[in-house]
Amino acid sequence: MNVIILGCGRVGSTLARLMYRDGHNVTVVDMLSESFRRLGSKFKGQRLVGNGIDEEVLKRAGIETCDVFVAVTQGDNRNIMAAQIAHEIYHVPTVLTRINDPVRADIYRQIGIHTICGTTIFSGLMRDFINTGVWNIAKDYNAEYLSLNV
Amino acid sequence: MYIIIVGGGSVGYYLARTLVKTTHEVLLLERDRASHRRLAEELGEVVMQGDGCEVRIMEEAGGARADAVVAVTGDDEDNLVICQMAKRQFNVPRTIARVNNPRNEELFHRLGIDATVSSTKIIYNLIEQEIETGEVIPLAALKRGNIEIVEVEIGPKSPVLGRQVQELPLPQNALIISIIRHDHGTLPTPETRFEVDDSVIALVSADREHELRDIFAEPVG
Numbered sequence: 451m452n453v454i455i456l457g458c459g460r461v462g463s464t465l466a467r468l469m470y471r472d473g474h475n476v477t478v479v480d481m482l483s484e485s486f487r488r489l490g491s492k493f494k495g496q497r498l499v500g501n502g503i504d505e506e507v508l509k510r511a512g513i514e515t516c517d518v519f520v521a522v523t524q525g526d527n528r529n530i531m532a533a534q535i536a537h538e539i540y541h542v543p544t545v546l547t548r549i550n551d552p553v554r555a556d557i558y559r560q561i562g563i564h565t566i567c568g569t570t571i572f573s574g575l576m577r578d579f580i581n582t583g584v585w586n587i588a589k590d591y592n593a594e595y596l597s598l599n600v
Numbered sequence: 601m602y603i604i605i606v607g608g609g610s611v612g613y614y615l616a617r618t619l620v621k622t623t624h625e626v627l628l629l630e631r632d633r634a635s636h637r638r639l640a641e642e643l644g645e646v647v648m649q650g651d652g653c654e655v656r657i658m659e660e661a662g663g664a665r666a667d668a669v670v671a672v673t674g675d676d677e678d679n680l681v682i683c684q685m686a687k688r689q690f691n692v693p694r695t696i697a698r699v700n701n702p703r704n705e706e707l708f709h710r711l712g713i714d715a716t717v718s719s720t721k722i723i724y725n726l727i728e729q730e731i732e733t734g735e736v737i738p739l740a741a742l743k744r745g746n747i748e749i750v751e752v753e754i755g756p757k758s759p760v761l762g763r764q765v766q767e768l769p770l771p772q773n774a775l776i777i778s779i780i781r782h783d784h785g786t787l788p789t790p791e792t793r794f795e796v797d798d799s800v801i802a803l804v805s806a807d808r809e810h811e812l813r814d815i816f817a818e819p820v821g
Contacts, residue, residue, distance in 0.1 A: 503676065503677055503704075504701065504703070505703060505707070506703075525677065526653075526681075527653060527675070527677040527678050527680070527681040528677045530677065530680075530681055531676070531677040531680050531681070534680075534711055535707065538710065538711060539707065539710065551653075551654070553654070553655045553656075554653070554655075554681070554685070557685065557688055557689065
């Protein structure tokens, strides 16, 4: 699959490494070239410096032919705008975005953008752990992350 | 009308200052505390501190009864989200966004924003108008009948130089009413010849304006 990841922070870079290792064609876009250091030496996908809400940059990243578009920059509104460009203008089949504000996450989920809100997920997981003493996570993502460095 | 302005930079500040003198009710939202304090000292109670992208703040600001929300921050993504939230959550009938990157204008319309303003584009258009000679500049539009009064400067390469008024293939519904030469307005006769730096004042129907332009324009290149 052709995958574009906007934002090369901790989440963006880790997702890029996982998807690359799974054999996908991955392009990462970030405003700062030094962010790409997080990708490490094994990542051989595309790196593109640019503003992810600029359509020219997104075209260069290959948005017209991409299957999955992920927006995980630091800014909720930046993610929202980029996700809408991918969804409404370029009709990318799968558009995922992180929105930390639960209210905004809910609103944009209703208009068809797959939204992950760290605020509600983390607080819910922690509350459940406090109550039950059990982590309600189906899979050991930490082990998978550690395996990236092997 | 109740108008909420989001973003207390220069645009938001002057807009709020202009609107408070009218009969409209105005609220200016500014996120930054220090900027908010400065604005509130001058404009008083019409300034409120808070992030216009937060539904809770918009609720407090009275978004539900707003007739218009105007988003004029320096970030296009914020202006987009402010307007979309105003529409979706509060059914605000009119949303207006400032667009910093002129390429976002069309995108914003497609994403449901009612009106956009791009100062970059406006200034660019003005520059274009200034540098093109032989351009037809509208001076006034007559209220009825679709007739405009326009001015054309005759440049050194204009194809009409040395020719008489009667020789011009003027379109129907066009009339040369005056030629201003060395700051003196004259009423031309059919025999009057055009000289360089003449300002030609003409009446023309709006849909024939381009034909007038074709007659006077300097060849490109």
